[in-house]
Amino acid sequence: MTISSFLFFVLAILAAYVYRVLPKKLRNYWLLILSAGFIATWSYEFLLVLVVFALINYSIGIKAETAVHPRKWVITGIAFNIFFLLLFKYQKFYLPGLESLLLKNGWMSAGGALSFLVPVGLSFLVVQVISYLIDISNQRLKAERDLIKFGVYVLYFPKLLSGPIERARLFLPRLDAPILFDRVLAQRSLSLILTGLFRKMVFADPLFGMIPENAFITPQNYAGQHLFFWLLAYALALFNDFAGYTSIVRGVSLWFGIELANNFNLPYLSRNFTEFWNRWHISLSTWLRDYIFFPLSRSLMRHYTERNNFWNLVVPPVVTLLVSGLWHGLSWGLVAWGGLHGLYLIFERFSGLFRPFVPFEEQPRWQQNLGIALTFTLTTLAWIPFRMDIPVALSYLTGLFKWVKPDYFLFRRYVMGDTEFLSWSPLNLPNPFLLLVLSAAIGYDILVNHKGSEKELRSFQQVIQIVFLVVLFSFALFSIFADATTPFVYQGF
Amino acid sequence: MTKSPNIAENIEAQKPRRFTLFTSLWISLLILAGLLVLTESLSRIASIQNRLAMRSVGNYHAQFEIKWFKLQDYVLENDGVDVILLGNSMVNTGIDPEVFAEEYQQVTGADLRVFNFGVEGLTVAPNSSLVQLLVETYQPKTLIYFTEMRDYVAMNGLKEEETFLSNDWLMYRLGKQNIKGWFIDRSTAIQMLLPFRGWTRSDFLDNYVLNLRRVKITQPNGYEPETRTRQDIDVRPDPSSPADKPFFELFQNFTIDPQRVSDLHTILSKQEFQTNVFVSEIPVYFTFYDYFGGETVHQDYLKEISKIVIDYGGFFVPPVDPDLIPLDGRADRLHLNIQGADIFSKLLAGKFSSMCLQEHKCLDFPLR
Incomplete structure (x- = not known):
């Protein structure tokens, strides 16, 4: 079930x-x-x-x-x-x-x-x-x-x-x-469930559906612009699917008065990788932190007492994230994914040695936004080996830079009615529905971001709540007739 | 000093009430209900219907849906339908109802309203359900079912059959009650929105454009002209070629599957509902029978199938001589193109009109 x-x-x-x-x-x-x-x-x-x-x-x-x-x-x-x-x-x-x-x-x-x-x-x-x-x-x-x-x-x-x-x-x-199940808890639980369903039905399912099955098997057959948007779609679909799932189960668990831990806090708005790992799959990353990272750091500190010692800086993040990769599955792709994140963290730790620490809130807005863009880009690139075997991942990565010029002339002829509209694919333009859902998914995260935390549905303005609910119910109703729901991805891990 | 109870109540009443998520939930459900009513009303306006050419009942088989709604419009336009031509893609591109009706009228003087309901990929099994739907909905005077050897191979078209028949609307119309089917059947808005149900699929735009084109190409009488000419007709199928091998494997050792015969009986049984049922075959190019073991296997099949039809009280119309269709009239070994369809429709009408004149087996009045 x-x-x-x-x-x-x-x-x-x-x-x-x-x-x-x-x-x-x-x-x-x-x-x-x-x-x-x-x-x-x-x-x-x-x-x-x-x-x-x-x-x-x-x-x-x-x-x-x-x-x-x-x-x-x-x-x-x-x-x-x-x-x-x-x-x-x-x-x-x-x-x-x-x-x-x-x-x-x-x-x-x-x-x-x-x-x-x-x-x-x-x-x-x-x-x-x-x-x-x-x-x-x-x-x-x-x-x-x-x-x-x-x-x-x-x-x-x-x-x-x-x-x-x-x-x-x-x-x-x-x-x-x-916890006593009263009106407040009922509202909170409903808020979580509806948010979860929204993320799943409005963002995750459509985005997963719009990526062709072969995109992650034979990426060499597709133009770079398509691979680019499908990778973005995969990144956002994966997050919305898992965050949606967590939100639903947390809401359902509240019916039994049992609070479950939060797993996501707008991870793609993280300003660096340390922050990302405090916001992505939080229950796993804190587990890894408490049972691998900290014990390993403590153990190393006993040998290398200098805090900024090379081994102290390198070994804990790399080992922790390699374990994270292996936890997801035994494949070189997942090892590479964990290794990449380990490298990102090492780079961050080393670069931190050469500049004074400034809390995010005190950094200028452009610097924060640059951090978000950089973290999101590198995280998204790391999803390539997460999703594919190494040879395919390399092919995907190189394919990302092989853009094929869209056929604007043919598109113009279609629009003007000079030629019969026979097929979308030859235009080499991205799927407009994909762009729409991608924009909505990104926009939604920006909208619910309140000082670095996800605002709950119950604290939205009423008009926004109503729009949110009408959209969700429309999707739900349509999906009854369309049979377009897909299983949660993280159930596979 | 304390405020009087009335003043306190007044202050309380003027305080902006904090809305709750539950309030929003009810309001949004009301708005949704309103939107549904509005969409349903708008979808029934003719100008909007004309703009949204595609309609759907949620069946995976887009061509079936195109034919179904074309037939619905045809019946409205012509106040009914007399003859429905039924079968697979060979019927779809092989018979022009207008040519057929015209030829038939010239010989017999009878005006027929003929609709081509050939749907690609449908074997005798799904067609037996389709016949029930068509007869119950439109009570045509005659059904001409074009069958062929592939219909009787047990393993052929099973997946298509399963997915075609698992459609909620179809099940509802065939008597298996379900809410989804009921809604689809009654709501014009749902029928107009369902063509977009695959919008989350990566191939949606290509498929949608393709189907839209087919809606345009398919004539109001259901005929879909094929313009291609002669593809691989003279080349005999090669058992060692990867393209032909699966067909040799599927069709060699041909025997008529009893379950498929029972499906044919279901089609023939519609004669009890005052609908004549004729069974015939589209003339394919002889190289096609290589898959089955040659023309003699085909001749044996024809003898057997005509006996099955006649024994069940049906009418079997021997196929038109394939040599009467020139090579230029063929799109491939199986399908006729627009030229071939013109010739075949006339030949077929000739056959039926002579049956009407000589044997009094006419298409426009019940034979039982």
């Missing part, structure tokens, strides 16, 4: 109502049943696998607190979770070898194939439980004895598919004291 489906909302409303009327001690049971049911709509096998996953982590968590050598248990737990992730998610890298081994020894018949279904949201679950175990180890958290509560922490359905990645020390107390 997808979270933008009508059925999901209807069932979630009913589930929230039951949650409210249930006695407090039964509410977590209900959340666990709901989450299990939600997973089962994808696959019963997923449910089984994830229950086993949760039970093992529950046991390791307790051992990590009570055993004579707790650290060993934490390391075992981390190793188990990484193995679990590798086993399912990176199967395409080891299954062919395993298949040939089995075939060679006659343990598998020719024509057979091995494959596992990857449980939904696995990458997100793994990093969550790793943080849980590390926090226990660092005595920042007590191991959760209540199996039901732990089960809800791991499997809670609004955050299951693509996060946000929640820390147990923040999430578990919320289960004991859910």
Whole structure:
């Protein structure tokens, strides 16, 4: 069941109502049943696998607190979770070898194939439980004895598919004291859901749809201007899709009185890469910061006490972002994406050494805008290896500079009616619908930007709220007849 | 000093009330409802309808939609339809209803209102559903269904059939009730907006322009003239060529699929609704039968299919001799061009008019 489906909302409303009327001690049971049911709509096998996953982590968590050598248990737990992730998610890298081994020894018949279904949201679950175990180890958290509560922490359905990645020390107390669902919260929840749907239906789906399937497979077949606009479309679609998703699940979670972390804060308006990583996929980047960047920096500082030492400046950002790339998937393209962002951060750190620190707010407006333009451009270029394998990415990158002159003469003849309008493609002009949605998506982010934070829908002027809602409902209504919805991209990670 | 309750109430009433998101939600829903009513009203104005030439019922098959709305207009214009020519793209480009009707009128004296409903890619399976729709909606006096060997190959056209028939509107019209289909059927605004439903697709503009052109080219009687001449007609298909190989694989070892025969029976069963059903074939160039194993396989097929039609109580009209169509009248092995269509329409009308005069099997009155 997808979270933008009508059925999901209807069932979630009913589930929230039951949650409210249930006695407090039964509410977590209900959340666990709901989450299990939600997973089962994808696959019963997923449910089984994830229950086993949760039970093992529950046991390791307790051992990590009570055993004579707790650290060993934490390391075992981390190793188990990484193995679990590798086993399912990176199967395409080891299954062919395993298949040939089995075939060679006659343990598998020719024509057979091995494959596992990857449980939904696995990458997100793994990093969550790793943080849980590390926090226990660092005595920042007590191991959760209540199996039901732990089960809800791991499997809670609004955050299951693509996060946000929640820390147990923040999430578990919320289960004991859910926020009172009053008119204010209802309005906030509605605001989040509508914003999420707007980002998904008005920006993300159309932009993804307008990129041809082969653009990221055979970019050499297309003119540079098309590749340019499709890359922009991809960057904005990816953001709106994921930000939309997060906004919806946060809104739905509020129906159960549980606040989920924010994941995005207008990242494309960041003025440098440090700011970008504080605004993009926030729950993952703070996880990486707390469990990789800081420990690594501290460890290096013990060896190289000088703060501006080369290794102290280079190693933490590069390693952190390479891990981020690998978390998304095992491919050279994703490694390159992480590496590029690592390089961006290193460059920023080194250039910071040679000029005095001036807070953004004190910088002239042009300098801030230049920072935004530069950060957005480089971030967008980094999406090329994120989306494609390295050889295709290189082809795309070179293709970006091979613009073909549009046929304005033919266009003029079409407009004047001198020749019959037979096809748009030969004009080599960008799709006007694409330009329209791109402009709207960029314009929207500028509109909702209030001193560096995203303004919520409920605090818009009423006229703007109404226009927003009419546009959203029109799109929703039209999409019912057009069948144009696409699944959330980050569900694939 | 405290204010009196009345004054306090007054002050409270004059305070600007803080609107909430809920208020905006209701207002926007009201505005949306208003906009929908306005759009529906505007879409029913003739001048606007003329400007937006494309209409759609949400079916993936754009040519079916073009034909459907052309037929709707044709019936309004001519106060009904007598003969509907049904089949695939070969019918679409192969028969000019005007020439056919004129020729038929000259011999028999009967004025026929003829519409060409040939839709490319549709085999006998989707056509059996289409026939139900056409007969129930327009009650034509006669259906002439042009079938061919490819219709009876079990694996041919399955995907097209599935996507064509999964359309909500079509399902609704065929008796499977659903809200979406109901709305599409009743709302002119939706029908006018649906051609834009693919606006988020990368190929939308090209497809839209192409379909718009087809709307313009397709005549009010459904005929879509083909202007190309002779493509690969003399070249025999080569089993080793990558282009021909899939067709050899699909059509070799030809047998008539029983399920497809049952679909043909469905078409023939419309005779019970006072609609004559004739079955015939478009004359294709002989090299086409190489895919099936040669002309003898075709002759065997013709014997078998005519027996199936006659056994079911239908009328089988033997195909026109393909040699009567010159090579210049062909666009390719299968399709006739505008010249070929002119010749074939006359020959076909000749066949039907002589059937009318000699066997009293006429197209303008029920034979049962």
